[in-house]
Amino acid sequence: MIHSQCENHSQNRKLAIVNFLFGVFVDDQQLRLELIAGLLVAVTCAITGTFVVLRGLSFIGDALAHGVLPGIAAAMLLGVSGMFGAVVSAVIMMSGVGIVNRRLRLSGDTAIGLLFVGMLSLGVLITSRSVSLVGDLEEILFGDIAHVEWSTISVQLIALICIAFIFTVCRRPFLLLSVDEGLVNTSGFSAKLFHNVMMAMVATTVIVSFQTVGTLLVMGMLIAPAATGALFARRISSMIMIAALSGSISVYIGLLASYHYDLAAGASIVLTAVILFALSAIFAETRKSISRRHDDDHDHEHPHAHGHVHI
Amino acid sequence: MASVTATSHSPISADHLCVGYGKRPVIEGVTLDMQPGELLVLIGTNGSGKSTLLKTLAGLIKPVHGDLHLLGEHAGQLPKRVAYLPQHPVSSHTLPLCVRDMVAMGRYAHLGLMKQTSAHDREIVEESMTRVGIEAEADQPIRDLSGGQQQRTHLAQVLARQAEVLLLDEPTAGLDINGRKLVADLVSAERARGVTVVMATHELNDAEHATSVMLLAQRVVSVGPPEVALRDEFLRECFGFTQPH
Numbered sequence: 001m002i003h004s005q006c007e008n009h010s011q012n013r014k015l016a017i018v019n020f021l022f023g024v025f026v027d028d029q030q031l032r033l034e035l036i037a038g039l040l041v042a043v044t045c046a047i048t049g050t051f052v053v054l055r056g057l058s059f060i061g062d063a064l065a066h067g068v069l070p071g072i073a074a075a076m077l078l079g080v081s082g083m084f085g086a087v088v089s090a091v092i093m094m095s096g097v098g099i100v101n102r103r104l105r106l107s108g109d110t111a112i113g114l115l116f117v118g119m120l121s122l123g124v125l126i127t128s129r130s131v132s133l134v135g136d137l138e139e140i141l142f143g144d145i146a147h148v149e150w151s152t153i154s155v156q157l158i159a160l161i162c163i164a165f166i167f168t169v170c171r172r173p174f175l176l177l178s179v180d181e182g183l184v185n186t187s188g189f190s191a192k193l194f195h196n197v198m199m200a201m202v203a204t205t206v207i208v209s210f211q212t213v214g215t216l217l218v219m220g221m222l223i224a225p226a227a228t229g230a231l232f233a234r235r236i237s238s239m240i241m242i243a244a245l246s247g248s249i250s251v252y253i254g255l256l257a258s259y260h261y262d263l264a265a266g267a268s269i270v271l272t273a274v275i276l277f278a279l280s281a282i283f284a285e286t287r288k289s290i291s292r293r294h295d296d297d298h299d300h301e302h303p304h305a306h307g308h309v310h311i
Numbered sequence: 312m313a314s315v316t317a318t319s320h321s322p323i324s325a326d327h328l329c330v331g332y333g334k335r336p337v338i339e340g341v342t343l344d345m346q347p348g349e350l351l352v353l354i355g356t357n358g359s360g361k362s363t364l365l366k367t368l369a370g371l372i373k374p375v376h377g378d379l380h381l382l383g384e385h386a387g388q389l390p391k392r393v394a395y396l397p398q399h400p401v402s403s404h405t406l407p408l409c410v411r412d413m414v415a416m417g418r419y420a421h422l423g424l425m426k427q428t429s430a431h432d433r434e435i436v437e438e439s440m441t442r443v444g445i446e447a448e449a450d451q452p453i454r455d456l457s458g459g460q461q462q463r464t465h466l467a468q469v470l471a472r473q474a475e476v477l478l479l480d481e482p483t484a485g486l487d488i489n490g491r492k493l494v495a496d497l498v499s500a501e502r503a504r505g506v507t508v509v510m511a512t513h514e515l516n517d518a519e520h521a522t523s524v525m526l527l528a529q530r531v532v533s534v535g536p537p538e539v540a541l542r543d544e545f546l547r548e549c550f551g552f553t554q555p556h
Contacts, residue, residue, distance in 0.1 A: 054406060172419045178406060179416070182397045186369050187420040188390035233407035234452050 024259050034255055037148040040156040041209045041221060042247030047167050048205040049226035050240050051198055054178040062219045063116035065206045067093035069123025069215055072140050077130055083207055090203040093119055143214030143266030152211055159208040163201055170197055213266040220270030221247060228277045231284045246276050320383030322347055322476050322507035328377035330367040336375050337363045338530055348502045352518040353511040355527035361511035362398055365480050368509060369395040381476055390420040394472035396465055398480040410464050411449045414439055417471030439467040458485045477501060479510040483517060
């Protein structure tokens with residue numbers, strides 16, 4: 001009798017855990033939509049973020065993510081799609097950076113910084129002038145995954161297909177860009193063209209991801225999973241796969257935490273991604289120091305094992 | 312390894328070439344008429360214009376004025392036949408690429424955007440790694456290698472292009488004596504099969520086997536065979552000292 005009670009208790013606990021981890025996604029249709037949207041963002045950000053990390057484009061990516069704010073705010077005021085406004089803003093931002101950089105001969109950083117704060121201020125001004133938009137500012141900055149609809153998901157899916165296609169076609173010049181811009185041109189590709197294609201990829205990713213994680217946090221999804229991938233990968237394809245996996249796990253854990261503990265979903269997802277990176281970095285460093293120690297021991301025991309000279 | 316097919320065009324010809332940035336000249340009056348298998352060594356201090364001239368030859372910078380042709384075409388028009396090794400390429404601490412993939416990038420000029428890598432391409436990549444002695448590290452991530460090994464990888468990438476003209480910007484930078492000997496041997500082997508080489512360097516020793524040397528100090532100080540171009544008066548003018556005899 002006691003044995004049977006214990007068995008029941010253990011089964012109930014298992015059921016509760018399964019329900020805690022998976023049940024909510026079965027029962028709650030909106031949460032399922034949020035999960036699909038989040039996973040699409042994770043995979044899209046994994047492809048784009050890989051090159052953002054490899055080329056050190058974090059600053060321009062971040063600027064772009066904030067620079068779309070006035071477009072989204074203006075679009076909302078005019079009653080048109082926020083994504084449309086974001087596209088207009090992104091085009092203005094990128095053209096502005098190009099003009100300041102080339103015509104005024106200021107450094108790229110200065111050009112990006114100027115446009116970044118200018119566009120962000122304009123966005124805040126637009127939202128502060130409209131009472132109806134004051135609440136929306138938070139949703140734009142931190143995401144509004146709770147209002148994700150099938151239409152948002154279909155746009156995200158189309159964007160993911162486009163970005164995967166661009167990556168497949170442009171992977172060679174993109175790789176060369178990550179090593180040296182000169183190598184791109186001397187290998188028969190145009191560095192300027194493929195840099196612009198890459199920037200369009202970053203802009204597209206920011207635009208289709210802002211509703212899920214917000215313009216302020218989208219950079220987290222671009223950088224953290226890709227940085228995790230960079231710790232372990234030996235090929236670009238494996239870096240993207242690790243980034244996609246890490247991003248997807250972050251989305252899942254972030255949504256669960258948000259559901260069970262009433263936390264902001266976008267922030268939970270991004271924080272999880274950053275924590276996953278931190279844990280991965282600790283693991284990678286520990287593994288490296290153990291293998292170094294192992295090599296030292298091996299050298300101590302077999303001092304002539306590595307005979308060839310490295311330059 | 313197959314020899315380079317002879318062509319009627321000079322590998323590199325320049326007539327009163329002026330190189331610089333925009334309309335600002337850095338070096339003026341460069342005249343060249345290189346033949347297959349020749350080695351031109353560009354020597355000068357930092358900022359002397361070596362890299363600017365090499366980038367112009369590679370087609371990365373437009374000439375300010377003057378005439379420049381590589382294998383009968385304007386610079387930058389023949390990526391399959393001209394290979395360029397940049398100075399300090401970013402072999403980056405974050406690049407998650409193994410040595411083999413990095414060397415395979417040397418084949419991209421032949422493959423374009425979509426062409427599949429063939430068995431022949433793979434064979435060339437393996438052979439290039441063997442020539443620079445990094446075949447044992449083929450599957451190592453480039454970020455885990457020493458600076459010297461990374462430089463060897465970049466050299467293998469250039470060799471994998473199987474080009475007729477090599478433009479090498481400080482290929483011996485960061486290399487020890489063995490590395491420098493390796494570069495000298497590779498250059499000799501390439502020249503023996505008819506490849507024309509232009510190499511920028513700080514090291515006077517690198518000019519030992521050159522067909523001609525160009526001493527640069529934001530202008531052409533001297534040009535000609537090593538024994539002429541490296542005369543004491545030119546060295547003093549370029550560096551402020553002469554070579555110990």
